[in-house]
Amino acid sequence: MNKPAKARIASTSLAGCFGCHTSFLDMDERLLDLIGQVEFDRSPFTDIKHCGPCDIGIIEGGVCNAENVHVLREFRANCRILVAIGACAINGGLPALRNHLSVSSILEAVYRTDMIPNDPELPLLLDKVYPLHEVVRIDCFIPGCPPSSDTIWKVLTDLLAGRQPELSSRQIRYD
C-alpha cells in the first residue's frame, strides 16, 4: 500500500528571537510522530534557502526590514496555509518598542551620525515593525511568548487533519 504523501512545512524567523522555534522543538518525542507525517522545506531545521510549494508555512517574528517583506511574500506565495506564531508575529512584540521613535534617531543614537552602516547588502529598516497580517494575509494565529509546545502541537495536528485549528481559552496565552 502506498503511504499517504507527507505534508510539506516551511518555517522562518523574521524580527523574532527563535524562541518560538525553540518551543516548537520542545514537543519532545511528539517530534518523531510529526516527522512521520511531514517534511520540512525552507526552515532553520533544514537550512534550505528558499521556500517551495508547501502546505503549511509558520512564521515567527514581525516585519522590521525590507528583507523580512521579501521572505514573508515568498512564504505567502508558496504556502497554502500561513501561520503567524508568537507575540512578535502577531503584534510586533518587543522589537516594536522602537515604533514610537524615528529610524534616524535610533540609528544616530546607536552609531553616531558619521558611522551609520550603509552597505547595500544590509536590508533597509522599515519605519516601524509591523505584525505579519498588516503585510500579507495570515490564516491562523498562535499567540504566546513563546506559545507552549502543547499549543503548537494542537494547531499543527488540527491543520494536518484538515481541521480549522481551535484553541481552548486555557491554550491561549499572550505571555
Add this chain to the structure above:
Amino acid sequence: MTDTFMLDGKKIRFREGQTVMTAAIDAGIYIPRLCFHPEFKPHGSCKLCTVKINERRVSSCTTPAAKGMVVESDTHEINDERRMLLEMLFVEGNHFCPSCEQSGNCQLQATAYELGMTSSRFDQFFPNRAVDASHPDYLLDFNRCILCSLCVQASRDVDGKSVFAFSMRGIHTRLIVNAGSGLLADTRFDGKDRAANICPVGVIIKKRSGFKVPIGQRRYDTMSVSSPEK
C-alpha cells in the same frame, strides 16, 4: 419577594434594584465586563457586557432587571462583537503582555483568553505614550490604559483625592493626573488608596515588587475570568 427573568434559557432570580449584571453574578453566571466593578456605580462604557433584550443591544451593567425579560448573552453573534471590542482595545494601546507586570492578573487579557481572541483584525495604532515614574512607590504606564474610569471613581469617591481624571474626547480621550506638573509625585496619591489597587490592567504598577509571583502562577493562570466570584 423575588422575580425572575430568562438569561440564555436559564431562569435568573433577582431582587428589586438589581441590574441584569448583578443578578447574573449572584446566579454564578459570567457576563464579560471590564469597566464594571461591584463597588462602584456602573456607567456602561466598555460595552463588553452588551446583551440583547428584545432585539435591542444594551449594557447589562446599567439595565435594571425586570420580570419576565428575555436576555441573550452567551451567543456566537454577541461574543463575536465582544471580541471585536477587545481587538480594538488591544490595538489602541501598546499591549506587550510578555513585558507587562500585570500579565496573568490582567482582566483585559483574561477576557480575551475567555473569548478566544488569538489576534486582532485591526492595524496597530502604536501610540506614543510616556510612562510616569515620578512617584517613589508607583509608576503609571499609560500605554495600557483602557479608560475604564475605575481609578477616577476610586480616587474621587473613596479616597476623596481626585488624583485621576479624563481629558479630551472620543478617540483622543486620555487619562491625566491632577497636578500642575501632570506628575503622580505631585499629588497626594498613596499606596493605601483604593485607587492604587483598582486598575484591571497594567497601568498603576507598584514599584519594586515586579515578578514576585512568576508568570504561570498568577490569578488567571490558575482560574478563568469566568469562574464564579463567590
